[in-house]
Amino acid sequence: MKEIIIIHNPRCSKSREALQIIESRGYQARIIDYLHGELSKEFLKEVINKLRVHPKAVLRIKEEEFKDLNIDLENEAEVIDAILKCPKLLERPIIIKDERAVIGRPPENVLTLF
Numbered sequence: 867m868k869e870i871i872i873i874h875n876p877r878c879s880k881s882r883e884a885l886q887i888i889e890s891r892g893y894q895a896r897i898i899d900y901l902h903g904e905l906s907k908e909f910l911k912e913v914i915n916k917l918r919v920h921p922k923a924v925l926r927i928k929e930e931e932f933k934d935l936n937i938d939l940e941n942e943a944e945v946i947d948a949i950l951k952c953p954k955l956l957e958r959p960i961i962i963k964d965e966r967a968v969i970g971r972p973p974e975n976v977l978t979l980f
Contacts, residue, residue, distance in 0.1 A: 870979070872970075873898045873905075873913070873960040881959035884970035888961065891980055895961075900953045910946055913960055916967035921945035924957045924969065931955060 870888055872895045875881045888895045898904045914921050922939040926932065931952045937944045949956050959970040963979040970976050 869963075870895045871898060871962040872896070873900050873956065873958055873962075875901060875958050878958055880971055880973050883973035884959045884961060884976045887973055887976050900956055900958070903953075905950060905953060905956070907946060907950060910949060913962060913967055914946075916962060916965060917960070917969065921949070924960070925949065926955050926957055929955055 870893045872881070872885055872888065874885060874895075874897045885895060885897075914924060917924065921942045922945050925939070925945055925948070927939075932948075932955055935948050935952070937948050939945060957969055957971065959973075961968055961970055961976045961979060966979055968975045968978055
């Protein structure tokens with residue numbers, strides 16, 4: 867069986883719902899605890915590439931921490947560094963299967979991977 871990875875926050879209802887959808891399809895997801903240091907720059911770049919989006923698309927700009935950073939949203943390196951510095955800024959959940967990834971907002975987006 868192919869691996870499914872979820873960048874997950876157990877306190878987030880959308881993240882829990884996406885994980886439940888994955889499990890209801892018979893998969894056991896590998897959970898990435900992004901809030902506690904399980905993100906590397908290389909992995910984050912790979913995920914963004916699989917999402918086929920600009921890094922700013924995975925940034926939670928409504929978070930208070932974002933307002934304090936004063937980053938250039940068009941600068942990919944600055945955005946990635948900001949997420950690594952403050953992982954709370956990463957949109958979640960992100961689900962990865964093979965060479966594709968989706969943001970699980972709404973959680974039903976995960977269904978496009980099956």
